Every structure is written in structure tokens, then in C-alpha cells.
Amino acid sequence: MHKGLLIVLSGPSGTGKGTVCQQLCSRQPRLHQAISITTRPPREGEVNGVHYHFIGEVEFIRLREAKALLEWAEVYGNFYGTPRDDVENARTRGHDVLLEIDPQGAMQVQKNVEDGVFIFLLPPSMEALWQRISGRGTDSLQVMKQRFAAANQELHRVWQYDYVVVNQDDQVDYTVERLEAILAAEKCKVKHHHDFLQELIKEGESIDLSLH
Amino acid sequence: MHKGLLIVLSGPSGTGKGTVCQQLCSRQPRLHQAISITTRPPREGEVNGVHYHFIGEVEFIRLREAKALLEWAEVYGNFYGTPRDDVENARTRGHDVLLEIDPQGAMQVQKNVEDGVFIFLLPPSMEALWQRISGRGTDSLQVMKQRFAAANQELHRVWQYDYVVVNQDDQVDYTVERLEAILAAEKCKVKHHHDFLQELIKEGESIDLSLH
Numbered sequence: 001m002h003k004g005l006l007i008v009l010s011g012p013s014g015t016g017k018g019t020v021c022q023q024l025c026s027r028q029p030r031l032h033q034a035i036s037i038t039t040r041p042p043r044e045g046e047v048n049g050v051h052y053h054f055i056g057e058v059e060f061i062r063l064r065e066a067k068a069l070l071e072w073a074e075v076y077g078n079f080y081g082t083p084r085d086d087v088e089n090a091r092t093r094g095h096d097v098l099l100e101i102d103p104q105g106a107m108q109v110q111k112n113v114e115d116g117v118f119i120f121l122l123p124p125s126m127e128a129l130w131q132r133i134s135g136r137g138t139d140s141l142q143v144m145k146q147r148f149a150a151a152n153q154e155l156h157r158v159w160q161y162d163y164v165v166v167n168q169d170d171q172v173d174y175t176v177e178r179l180e181a182i183l184a185a186e187k188c189k190v191k192h193h194h195d196f197l198q199e200l201i202k203e204g205e206s207i208d209l210s211l212h
Numbered sequence: 213m214h215k216g217l218l219i220v221l222s223g224p225s226g227t228g229k230g231t232v233c234q235q236l237c238s239r240q241p242r243l244h245q246a247i248s249i250t251t252r253p254p255r256e257g258e259v260n261g262v263h264y265h266f267i268g269e270v271e272f273i274r275l276r277e278a279k280a281l282l283e284w285a286e287v288y289g290n291f292y293g294t295p296r297d298d299v300e301n302a303r304t305r306g307h308d309v310l311l312e313i314d315p316q317g318a319m320q321v322q323k324n325v326e327d328g329v330f331i332f333l334l335p336p337s338m339e340a341l342w343q344r345i346s347g348r349g350t351d352s353l354q355v356m357k358q359r360f361a362a363a364n365q366e367l368h369r370v371w372q373y374d375y376v377v378v379n380q381d382d383q384v385d386y387t388v389e390r391l392e393a394i395l396a397a398e399k400c401k402v403k404h405h406h407d408f409l410q411e412l413i414k415e416g417e418s419i420d421l422s423l424h
Contacts, residue, residue, distance in 0.1 A: 120402070122409075126416035145421050152416040158409055163400040178400055185397030188375040188390055190332070197334075197370055204338035204364040209357050 002193075004032075004091040005186055006113055008099045009179070010106035011121030012151030014132040016167045016175075020121060021100045023176045028183070032090045034099045037063070040078035053083075071101065071108035084112070096183065103154040110160065117186050119179065120161040124168050126152070132169075214405075216244075216303040217398055218325055220311045221391070222318035223333030224363030226344040228379045228387075232333060233312045235388045240395070244302045246311045249275070252290035265295075283313065283320035296324070308395065315366040322372065329398050331391065332373040336380050338364070344381075 011017055025033050037053040039060050048054050060079045064072055072081035082099060090097050099109065109116055123129035129151055134144045158164060163182055167175045190197070223229055237245050249265040251272050260266050272291045276284055284293035294311060302309050311321065321328055335341035341363055346356045370376060375394055379387045402409070 119400075122412065126412060126419055129416075130419060130421075148416075148419075148421060152413075155409075155413050155416060159402060161402050163397070164402050164405050164409065165400055178396060181393040181396035182400060184390060184393035185375070188331075188377055188394060190371060190373055190376050193376050197367075197376070200334065200338060201364075201367050204341075204360075204367060207338055207342060207360075209342075209360060 002094055002187075004094050004096040005183065006087060006091060006097050006099065006109075006116040007031075007179075007183065007186075008101060008106050008109055008116050008118045009121060010101050010103050010118065010161070011167075012103065012123075012129065012154045013147045014129050014151065015121040015123050016132075016169075016172065017100050017121055019172055020167060020175050020179070021098060023172055024179050025098065027176060028096075028180065030095065031183075032095045032097045034082055034087050034090075034097050036080055036082055037069075038078060038080045040080075070099075070112050071105040073102075073105060082109070103157050107157060107160065117163070117182065118161040119163045119165060119182060120158045121175075122158075122164050122166045124166055128169070214306055214399075216306050216308040217395065218299060218303060218309050218311065218321075218328040219243075219391075219395065219398075220313060220318050220321055220328050220330045221333060222313050222315050222330065222373070223379075224315065224335075224341065224366045225359045226341050226363065227333040227335050228344075228381075228384065229312050229333055231384055232379060232387050232391070233310060235384055236391050237310065239388060240308075240392065242307065243395075244307045244309045246294055246299050246302075246309050248292055248294055249281075250290060250292045252292075282311075282324045283317040285314075285317060294321070299325075315369050319369060319372065329375070329394065330373040331375045331377060331394060332370050333387075334370075334376050334378045336378055340381070 009017060009021060021033065025031055035049065035053055037055050037060065039055060039057045042048065042052070042054050046052065057079065060081065063069055063083065064081065068084055069081040070084050070087060072079060082101070082105070087097050087099070101109065106118060110118060123132065130148055133147050133151070139147070165175055165178045221229055221233060233245065237243055247261065247265055249267050249272065251267060251269045254260065254264070254266050258264065269291065272293065275281055275295065276293065280296055281293040282296050282299060284291060294313070294317070299309050299311070313321065315332075318330060322330060335344065342360055345359050345363075351359070377387055377390045
């Protein structure tokens with residue numbers, strides 16, 4: 001059994017990570033999406049164990065202190081994090097795990113996981129990103145400007161990623177196809193086939209051609 | 213304009229490199245297949261500039277001495293090689309170049325090209341490889357045994373490759389799909405998007421949000 005991949009899909013707010021992940025998971029039903037833990041109370045319609053694992057602050061801090069989180073953040077007084085065990089257990093069972101996460105979180109994961117595959121989702125242009133951020137209509141102008149300034153900062157981290165994929169508004173299918181190609185290609189890496197290759201070499205040496 | 217990729221598809225005799233390359237090129241018409249040079253005379257039906265560039269021995273040796281070949285070999289008194297210029301010119305014009313080559317040649321290319329993508333085509337088992345080698349019916353038993361012994365040796369080089377793809381007899385389509393995925397994924401590597409990423413960073417910093 002191969003160990004599953006850890007695919008980290010990241011990118012600034014407004015690049016469309018959520019939609020892309022949703023479509024990727026619906027096309028690849030065997031792909032596990034990692035579920036975050038959070039200390040914030042569930043919003044209407046959110047289901048424990050589906051959207052998040054909702055836990056108490058004492059428990060969160062215990063996990064964090066025990067180095068049991070691949071990454072964590074505090075946002076507006078609430079904690080969010082990704083439990084290492086959930087990800088590792090799924091991978092050990094051979095499942096590929098998808099982690100959708102902001103660039104700060106992705107950089108923490110990179111420190112904690114040796115063999116993750118890091119993909120940065122890009123807007124076609126920064127002008128297009130501003131249109132998306134400002135077009136949502138739910139945030140104040142100040143919040144929108146903060147998001148855009150953060151995106152500019154986050155973009156400087158792109159060099160630490162393995163892959164970039166541009167997500168055009170009207171071509172999410174094409175974006176998802178490229179992510180599927182990255183998944184398929186990563187599975188072909190020599191390092192994932194060590195046991196099979198060793199067996200093949202052994203088999204070749206054991207075949208007795210003097211019988212022919 | 214991005215520089216094209218150099219895809220080196222290699223593997224022992226009998227793994228089906230030729231068929232796989234043919235199908236890949238017919239599905240990806242923009243992929244350039246590198247044409248080898250050789251000093252052997254054309255066989256019936258072979259066209260100069262299509263199957264090989266047929267050249268004289270003096271010219272071959274001149275190119276080899278000038279380090280103008282990515283790899284070369286002597287087989288039964290004839291020389292074969294891959295001219296560096298053909299490959300580099302196509303890549304500079306933005307074309308991906310496919311090189312189908314035996315593992316000895318591939319290892320020479322690896323020494324001469326920094327950024328090639330090396331794929332090792334595998335049989336599903338060594339027993340299956342022997343069946344393929346011995347089933348051709350055109351070679352003597354001694355030649356078949358030599359081919360199989362060479363395959364065993366070549367398999368030890370697999371660790372120096374980037375990717376492995378198993379080519380099942382009845383699933384060439386699946387093999388070609390995986391090669392296409394590797395191509396698509398390699399094109400998403402961060403290193404191929406340096407200029408676009410620099411421009412995106414610059415664009416983001418130039419957008420004046422104080423106007424909003």
C-alpha cells in the first residue's frame with residue numbers, strides 16, 4: 001500500500017480556493033479533505049465533523065502544546081487548526097489528503113511535513129483579484145483593502161511552493177483538470193514506488209533463462 | 213514565451229517506448245519528437261529528416277568532438293546521436309521536446325541537460341517483459357537473452373529518474389494519459405512561471421487603492 005499524498009492548496013483570499021476544492025473533491029471522491037478544528041461556535045447550518053470539528057479552548061491549547069497540530073492560527077479571538085493525526089492516519093491508509101489553507105498556514109505545514117505537495121492558486125491578474133475581493137459586497141471597504149494588502153504580501157511566498165495554477169473565473173474546470181494532473185503526476189514520482197521497484201529488480205534477477 | 217520542456221522517455225527494450233511515444237505525439241501534435249542522427253544507411257521506407265537524419269561518419273565525429281550531441285552510441289559499427297541544437301532551438305521557440313531513448317542514452321542526456329524531465333517506462337513484471345522480448349519472433353534466443361539481461365541492468369538506473377510509469381500491454385491509453393499528466397504538471401512548476409509571477413507581484417504593488 002502506498003502512503004497517500006498530502007496536497008496543500010493555498011492562495012490569497014479571493015482566488016477561489018473553496019470552489020476549486022469542492023469541484024476537485026466531487027470529481028475525486030477518494031480524496032480526503034482534511035477537517036479543521038476550531039474553538040468558534042458553529043454557525044447556522046454548520047455540522048460538527050463535516051465543516052469543522054468544534055472543540056473547546058482548553059482542548060485546543062492542549063493539542064497545540066502537544067505539537068499535535070500541523071498548523072494553527074488565531075482569527076478574531078478564535079482558534080483554528082489542522083490535527084496532524086487525522087491527516088497522517090488517512091495517508092497511512094493510502095488516501096490522498098487535500099488541505100485548503102491560507103498561505104500563512106501552508107508555510108507552517110511546510111515546516112511540519114516533509115513530503116507535502118504545495119500548490120499556489122493564482123488570480124489571472126491582481127486587478128481581477130481586487131474585482132473579486134471588492135465584488136463580494138459583504139465586507140466594508142477597509143476590510144476589502146486589508147484583504148488585498150494581505151494578498152500582495154502572500155504573493156511573495158509563492159517561490160516556496162511546488163506548483164502554481166491560475167484560476168480564471170470562467171474556467172474552474174480547467175483549473176481542476178490541472179490539479180488532477182498534478183495529483184496523477186505526483187503519484188508517478190519514483191520515490192513513491194520504492195517497494196514495487198525493488199520487487200521488480202528482484203524478480204528480474206530470479207528469472208532463470210537457462211531453462212529456455 | 214516559456215521555454216519548452218525536455219521530456220526524456222526511456223526504459224528497457226520491450227517496454228513499448230515506441231508505441232507509447234507514437235500515441236502521445238498523435239494526441240499532442242504540438243509536441244516535437246527529437247530526430248536522431250545516424251551513420252547507418254536508410255532502410256527501406258525510412259525517410260531522411262523523418263525517421264533519422266542520415267549523415268556521414270566524418271560529420272558525426274565532428275559533431276561529437278564539438279560536444280554538439282546530447283548523447284551518442286555506437287551499435288554494430290554504426291553511430292547514433294541526438295543533436296543538442298535541434299532540441300534547444302525547439303525549446304527556445306516554446307515547444308516541448310520528446311526524446312525516446314534507451315537508458316544508457318538517457319543517463320548521458322542527464323549529464324548534459326540540467327532541466328530535463330526523466331521518465332522510466334516499466335513493464336508490469338519482468339516475466340511480462342521476457343514474454344514481450346521473446347514473443348517478437350525476429351531475434352535469436354541468444355539475442356533475446358542479451359536483451360533481457362540488459363533490461364535487468366538498466367532497471368538499476370531507475371532511481372536516477374523523476375517518474376516511473378508502468379505500461380500494461382492492453383492499457384497504452386492509460387499510460388499515455390499518465391504521460392500527459394506529467395507534462396501538464398511539469399508546466400505548472402513554479403520555476404517555469406518566474407516572469408509571470410514577478411509581473412503579478414509588481415502589478416499588485418502598483419494598484420492604488422486610495423482611489424477607491
